[in-house]
Amino acid sequence: xxxxxxxxxxxxSTDVLVVGAGMTGVKAAAEIAASGYxxxxxxxxxxxxxxxxxxxxxxxxxxxxxxxxxxxxxNGSEMIEVMTGTRIDGAAGVPGDFRVWLSGxxxxxxxxxxxxxxxxxxxxxxxxxxYGLNLSDTVITQSQMEAALCENPxxxxxxxxxxxxxxxxxxxxxxxxxxxxxxxxxxxxxDASAYVFAGDLKVAEDxxxxxxxxxxxxxxxxxxxxxxxxxxQEDGTLSITYDDPVLQRKVELSPDIIVVEEAIGADQxxxxxxxxxxxxxxxMGFLQTENVHRYPVSTNREGIFVVGGSRRVKKxxxxxxxxxxxxxxxxxxxxxxxxxIPANKxxxxxxxxxxxxxxxxxCPHGAIYWSADNKPVxxxxxxxxxxxxxxxxxxxxxxxxxxxxxxxIDQVTRSSTAKADGAxxxxxxxxxxxxxxAARMAELFGMPLPKxxxxxAVPCAGKVDIDYVMHALAEGADGVVIxxxxxxxxxxxxxxxxxxxxxxxxxxxxxAIGIEKDRICFATTASNMGADFSGILMSMEETLTGx
Amino acid sequence: MIVAERKPFEEVRAMVxxxxxxxxxxxxxxxxxxxxxGEKEVGVLNSELKIARRMEGSPIQTGGVTxxxxxxxxxxxxxxxxxxxxxxxxxxxxxxxxxxxxERFPDIPVFPGVDTSFIGVNREVxxxxxxxxxxxxxxxxxxxxxxxxxxxxKGLFNGPCGGTNKGSCEINSDQPCAWxxxxxxxxxxxxxxxxLDICPPNDWRNQTPRTIVQPGYKDxxxxxxxx
Numbered sequence: 001x002x003x004x005x006x007x008x009x010x011x012x013s014t015d016v017l018v019v020g021a022g023m024t025g026v027k028a029a030a031e032i033a034a035s036g037y038x039x040x041x042x043x044x045x046x047x048x049x050x051x052x053x054x055x056x057x058x059x060x061x062x063x064x065x066x067x068x069x070x071x072x073x074x075n076g077s078e079m080i081e082v083m084t085g086t087r088i089d090g091a092a093g094v095p096g097d098f099r100v101w102l103s104g105x106x107x108x109x110x111x112x113x114x115x116x117x118x119x120x121x122x123x124x125x126x127x128x129x130x131y132g133l134n135l136s137d138t139v140i141t142q143s144q145m146e147a148a149l150c151e152n153p154x155x156x157x158x159x160x161x162x163x164x165x166x167x168x169x170x171x172x173x174x175x176x177x178x179x180x181x182x183x184x185x186x187x188x189x190x191d192a193s194a195y196v197f198a199g200d201l202k203v204a205e206d207x208x209x210x211x212x213x214x215x216x217x218x219x220x221x222x223x224x225x226x227x228x229x230x231x232x233q234e235d236g237t238l239s240i241t242y243d244d245p246v247l248q249r250k251v252e253l254s255p256d257i258i259v260v261e262e263a264i265g266a267d268q269x270x271x272x273x274x275x276x277x278x279x280x281x282x283x284m285g286f287l288q289t290e291n292v293h294r295y296p297v298s299t300n301r302e303g304i305f306v307v308g309g310s311r312r313v314k315k316x317x318x319x320x321x322x323x324x325x326x327x328x329x330x331x332x333x334x335x336x337x338x339x340x341i342p343a344n345k346x347x348x349x350x351x352x353x354x355x356x357x358x359x360x361x362x363c364p365h366g367a368i369y370w371s372a373d374n375k376p377v378x379x380x381x382x383x384x385x386x387x388x389x390x391x392x393x394x395x396x397x398x399x400x401x402x403x404x405x406x407x408x409i410d411q412v413t414r415s416s417t418a419k420a421d422g423a424x425x426x427x428x429x430x431x432x433x434x435x436x437x438a439a440r441m442a443e444l445f446g447m448p449l450p451k452x453x454x455x456x457a458v459p460c461a462g463k464v465d466i467d468y469v470m471h472a473l474a475e476g477a478d479g480v481v482i483x484x485x486x487x488x489x490x491x492x493x494x495x496x497x498x499x500x501x502x503x504x505x506x507x508x509x510x511x512a513i514g515i516e517k518d519r520i521c522f523a524t525t526a527s528n529m530g531a532d533f534s535g536i537l538m539s540m541e542e543t544l545t546g547x
Numbered sequence: 548m549i550v551a552e553r554k555p556f557e558e559v560r561a562m563v564x565x566x567x568x569x570x571x572x573x574x575x576x577x578x579x580x581x582x583x584x585g586e587k588e589v590g591v592l593n594s595e596l597k598i599a600r601r602m603e604g605s606p607i608q609t610g611g612v613t614x615x616x617x618x619x620x621x622x623x624x625x626x627x628x629x630x631x632x633x634x635x636x637x638x639x640x641x642x643x644x645x646x647x648x649x650e651r652f653p654d655i656p657v658f659p660g661v662d663t664s665f666i667g668v669n670r671e672v673x674x675x676x677x678x679x680x681x682x683x684x685x686x687x688x689x690x691x692x693x694x695x696x697x698x699x700x701k702g703l704f705n706g707p708c709g710g711t712n713k714g715s716c717e718i719n720s721d722q723p724c725a726w727x728x729x730x731x732x733x734x735x736x737x738x739x740x741x742x743l744d745i746c747p748p749n750d751w752r753n754q755t756p757r758t759i760v761q762p763g764y765k766d767x768x769x770x771x772x773x774x
């Protein structure tokens with residue numbers, strides 16, 4: 001752009017809310033406070049660092065010491081306000097200017113918050129039923145085993161313990177690590193013996209393979225099974241009958257204790273939090289979609305971060321790393337309490353706006369809200385400039401920075417009317433995150449490209465207005481290609497989707513007019529797929545040449 | 548809000564086939580909100596026409612203007628200097644707006660770009676449901692806020708009829724029985740007496756073009772001699 005973009009400075013609230021005071025939340029609070037921001041750390045439970053009854057206790061000696069030190073530093077910090085027995089009741093606003101309502105035992109307090117970090121912990125769910133077992137003195141869960149080993153390891157002297165895992169669910173390194181730590185503790189005792197019956201052993205975590213070997217060297221017996229063994233639980237007597245893969249015959253084992261694995265998953269509170277904070281739910285109840293642009297700790301909304309067990313199943317060090325990353329993200333956003341942003345990022349013409357709510361409903365970043373006098377407002381801090389709102393607006397009342405409608409239509413007209421030696425004119429709308437880079441790569445590497453190709457950059461495929469597509473064809477383009485990001489790789493989550501829907505809609509229009517719908521092509525690509533870009537465009541040229 | 552649907556393209560194409568210069572006029576209120584006839588849809592329809600007519604070898608020139616509301620004369624003023632340049636007008640407003648344009652520019656053929664469908668609500672982006680038939684005698688106070696004129700296949704004021712079938716209407720199991728729902732909601736509000744009370748019939752003779760002057764404005768009309 002030739003014109004210097006006007007910048008605007010916005011003041012931000014710099015207090016940070018951390019939801020959940022398990023070890024990850026405590027770590028996040030400490031890290032953020034160390035960056036100089038005041039933190040409100042809330043937890044529904046009674047104390048810091050304590051996980052609820054069903055949470056995964058995957059801490060051993062060293063980590064427990066770290067947790068104690070963390071809790072101490074948080075308790076001693078003037079920057080951190082700890083509110084236990086407190087939950088978040090509501091949230092509104094935008095990054096740098098959130099309002100949250102926190103309810104404790106007696107009352108509800110409203111706080112002005114700049115950023116929010118969600119740190120719910122992983123939850124363990126015993127799988128004894130899948131093994132046909134009832135929990136008892138001799139059939140216990142992994143969590144109970146860990147607690148018992150912690151409390152009175154001597155009780156296991158002379159006992160044989162069978163661990164069941166990977167038969168009721170797909171294995172997981174975190175599940176395996178907990179089992180192996182308990183197995184090792186058993187093997188380190190005199191006379192105690194440990195058996196591991198496993199459907200699989202997932203060792204893809206630091207040190208797990210070594211831990212497994214150490215267990216085996218110390219005498220633990222591991223049996224890999226392909227199907228559930230017959231387990232009897234009668235009058236306190238236990239027996240496991242299985243097809244031994246080495247001996248090639250049935251073997252019966254009568255352990256003193258059976259330890260059943262636990263599924264490790266997301267806290268149920270996540271769904272309510274997602275709803276309240278307007279963030280996308282991922283799979284399995286976690287708070288992050290499988291989108292590379294969200295990693296490590298981002299959500300679809302600026303200023304709301306998810307760490308540790310709130311976003312994935314990962315060992316403790318991963319959660320603590322998340323906490324550090326969240327602190328960096330918070331620092332990048334809140335800075336010194338001001339942020340400088342292009343003034344024209346997304347500009348709403350209130351005079352043209354017909355208050356239809358389409359923008360508000362379509363924005364994937366929760367960046368549009370209503371002011372007290374019932375006017376829609378686009379938060380410049382929250383807005384990511386994808387342009388989905390602008391392209392959905394029935395009144396063209398929203399203009400996106402360097403991609404305003406007048407300039408875009410002008411460029412589309414020029415591109416569509418240009419002719420090259422009788423070659424078909426192809427207008428390719430290219431997302432600047434993928435298609436545009438792929439086009440540059442194809443050009444730089446000298447890959448074949450259509451003679452009549454005209455690329456039009458868009459900030460996201462979500463900015464490809466159906467009006468642009470139809471206008472291009474009306475002005476003389478022979479074909480239109482939309483090059484978007486792969487599904488799940490769109491920075492704005494739904495930009496590619498919106499573009500694909502519009503392309504299908506426009507194709508329907510062409511059919512109604514009576515011309516071939518393949519004059520419009522929607523394709524997904526990535527920035528490093530120059531050959532792919534070349535292939536798609538050359539095939540489009542071939543299609544159009546044949547007409 | 549009044550909800551409309553874009554007319555099938557073939558119909559629009561046929562209506563303007565003899566015209567070379569067409570002005571498409573959008574409406575910035577109801578039909579814009581229901582994504583059928585705002586500025587965006589004006590641009591798209593014009594492009595469709597251009598593509599189709601170029602293909603036919605009979606190019607068309609199009610213009611596009613979207614006014615605030617076609618049902619207010621003042622907002623049509625901005626078209627005054629423009630329409631003379633065109634052979635025909637496509638109005639993308641509801642039937643009311645289309646007629647108001649046709650009335651203001653009686654020498655130029657005016658064609659509908661949309662089918663006006665109903666008075667309804669917005670469930671989600673692009674998803675609308677009919678709620679009101681503008682019958683002129685609102686009984687929603689009796690019927691727990693559920694309109695039997697719209698929802699009941701027979702438009703009964705005193706239902707349900709014998710065709711109510713486990714919550715569905717006899718015409719179609721996907722169609723809920725309006726009176727079943729009315730009964731449920733009244734029961735929840737302890738107002739079941741409403742079902743027993745006889746609701747007097749609507750005066751369906753009101754189905755001639757109606758005019759309303761709001762009470763506070765009768766004097767105003769008289770004072771200015773407006774008829």
